[in-house]
Amino acid sequence: MYNCAIILAAGQGTRMKSSLPKVLHKVCGKEMVNHVIDTIRKSEIEDINLVVGNAAEKVKEATKEKNVSYSVQEKQLGTGHAVISAIDFLKGKKGTVAIFTGDSPLITDDTVKDLFEFHKKEKCFATVITSIVDNPTGYGRVIRENSKDVKKIVEHKDCNEEELKVNEVNSAMYCFDIEALIESLSKITNDNAQGEYYLTDVIEIMKNSGKKVGAIAIPFEEIMGVNSRIQLSQAENIMKKRINELHMANGVTIIDPNNTYIDVDVKIGNDTIIYPGNVIKGNTLIESDCILYSNSRILDSTIGQGVTVENSVILESTVGDKTTVGPFAYIRPESSIGKSVRVGDFVEIKKSSIDDGTKISHLTYIGDAEVGSGCNFGCGTVVVNYDGENKYKTIIGNNSFIGCNTNLVSPVKVNDNTYIAAGSTITNEVPKGALAVARARQINKEGWVEKKGLYKK
Numbered sequence: 001m002y003n004c005a006i007i008l009a010a011g012q013g014t015r016m017k018s019s020l021p022k023v024l025h026k027v028c029g030k031e032m033v034n035h036v037i038d039t040i041r042k043s044e045i046e047d048i049n050l051v052v053g054n055a056a057e058k059v060k061e062a063t064k065e066k067n068v069s070y071s072v073q074e075k076q077l078g079t080g081h082a083v084i085s086a087i088d089f090l091k092g093k094k095g096t097v098a099i100f101t102g103d104s105p106l107i108t109d110d111t112v113k114d115l116f117e118f119h120k121k122e123k124c125f126a127t128v129i130t131s132i133v134d135n136p137t138g139y140g141r142v143i144r145e146n147s148k149d150v151k152k153i154v155e156h157k158d159c160n161e162e163e164l165k166v167n168e169v170n171s172a173m174y175c176f177d178i179e180a181l182i183e184s185l186s187k188i189t190n191d192n193a194q195g196e197y198y199l200t201d202v203i204e205i206m207k208n209s210g211k212k213v214g215a216i217a218i219p220f221e222e223i224m225g226v227n228s229r230i231q232l233s234q235a236e237n238i239m240k241k242r243i244n245e246l247h248m249a250n251g252v253t254i255i256d257p258n259n260t261y262i263d264v265d266v267k268i269g270n271d272t273i274i275y276p277g278n279v280i281k282g283n284t285l286i287e288s289d290c291i292l293y294s295n296s297r298i299l300d301s302t303i304g305q306g307v308t309v310e311n312s313v314i315l316e317s318t319v320g321d322k323t324t325v326g327p328f329a330y331i332r333p334e335s336s337i338g339k340s341v342r343v344g345d346f347v348e349i350k351k352s353s354i355d356d357g358t359k360i361s362h363l364t365y366i367g368d369a370e371v372g373s374g375c376n377f378g379c380g381t382v383v384v385n386y387d388g389e390n391k392y393k394t395i396i397g398n399n400s401f402i403g404c405n406t407n408l409v410s411p412v413k414v415n416d417n418t419y420i421a422a423g424s425t426i427t428n429e430v431p432k433g434a435l436a437v438a439r440a441r442q443i444n445k446e447g448w449v450e451k452k453g454l455y456k457k
């Protein structure tokens with residue numbers, strides 16, 4: 001049997017008070033609409049059509065890797081009208097279409113599967129996901145006949161006093177028989193409080209024409225729609241909890257899950273320990289046995305096994321096994337740090353590679369450099385990679401000892417097994433095995449202080 005899905009994502013989301021269309025606001029690092037697309041895909045529905053309208057180009061751009069087709073709803077005249085805009089997608093198809101909204105990111109693939117299963121087993125023409133809630137304000141109410149079969153859905157603004165008391169709400173997630181849906185959509189009107197064409201009216205139309213309508217009720221946590229920034233933060237909290245619990249189930253220790261922020265696609269190995277205040281984002285992989293002490297931000301990076309990180313920022317880089325980072329280190333994009341490296345306090349590394357075992361313990365800047373293995377950087381080394389116009393490369397061989405407060409003026413090469421005297425400003429290549437001293441000689445002017453009358457007794 002043929003299955004497909006439509007996701008409604010044409011609205012602006014006025015209540016968000018944002019220049020960004022609502023469905024592109026992120027929950028745990030991923031746009032809401034992309035959460036919905038990924039969840040539907042996980043339930044093995046391949047053919048997905050996205051209804052776009054407001055900021056259509058932005059929504060298309062943000063979803064361009066998802067292999068979905070698009071329908072355009074020029075004017076946002078309601079959820080029913082949005083589905084009518086996708087009629088070309090549906091025409092000629094026989095089977096089941098799931099309709100979801102791009103502003104309900106918490107739905108799970110298990111529920112989508114349950115929805116299809118129920119819909120088919122019960123031979124329904126429409127099946128709606130509902131939820132029983134304490135506070136149904138703002139949601140469409142599911143009105144049942146003699147508290148049994150679903151009769152209709154009434155939007156909050158159209159409810160009479162009795163209907164307002166109903167606490168079973170519409171999730172705006174459904175399965176429909178494609179042909180029955182097309183037929184019913186031709187009958188909806190905009191004769192309601194909001195002057196919109198509601199998709200929800202299709203339920204009553206089907207029911208009245210003798211077609212079976214089913215419903216499955218699930219916990220509110222999964223159906224919550226995001227219409228405001230407050231709801232966005234609530235959705236974030238629910239998803240954060242799910243993500244953290246999944247990692248803990250996989251053997252990761254999270255000291256304070258309320259205060260640990262891990263994006264949905266992050267992968268973490270077991271026996272890694274995460275202290276509060278960490279923000280782990282994007283496509284990050286953290287291997288097992290790491291300790292992430294408090295307050296780091298790690299984005300799109302790969303962190304090897306047994307790495308320790310504290311109070312640091314790591315962006316778009318790789319860090320090898322058993323390396324320690326921080327406190328207060330800043331590893332900027334396109335850096336590759338080897339194994340058992342030390343990147344200590346107030347060390348900044350930009351677009352550089354650092355090979356195994358090298359120690360950069362404190363107060364150092366390394367930019368556009370290739371650093372070998374087994375090197376030791378004294379405190380306060382600066383790679384002078386920028387002359388105000390261009391950036392240049394520095395190469396440092398293996399087992400080099402870079403004395404404190406060295407400037408390495410790029411482009412420059414320091415060969416293997418070299419020593420650089422503290423305070424040197426290196427502008428020429430340092431040959432293999434050499435000691436380079438590049439600083440003014442010290443002169444002592446004996447008795448100078450007394451002669452100047454500055455000597456304090």
Ligand code: UD1
Binds near residue numbers: 078079
């Ligand atoms: C909708 C349901 C309501 C349900 C609630 C659950 C209707 C009429 N109401 O209300 O019963 O309880 O969701 O969250 O369906 N959209 C378009 N084009 C439009 C209008 C909306 O694409 O013309 C999209 C929006 O981008 C959004 C989704 O449809 O992603 C839902 O629209 P929204 O205005 O948020 O509907 P609700 O008022 O929340």
Ligand code: CA
Binds near residue numbers: 103
């Ligand atoms: Ca909504």
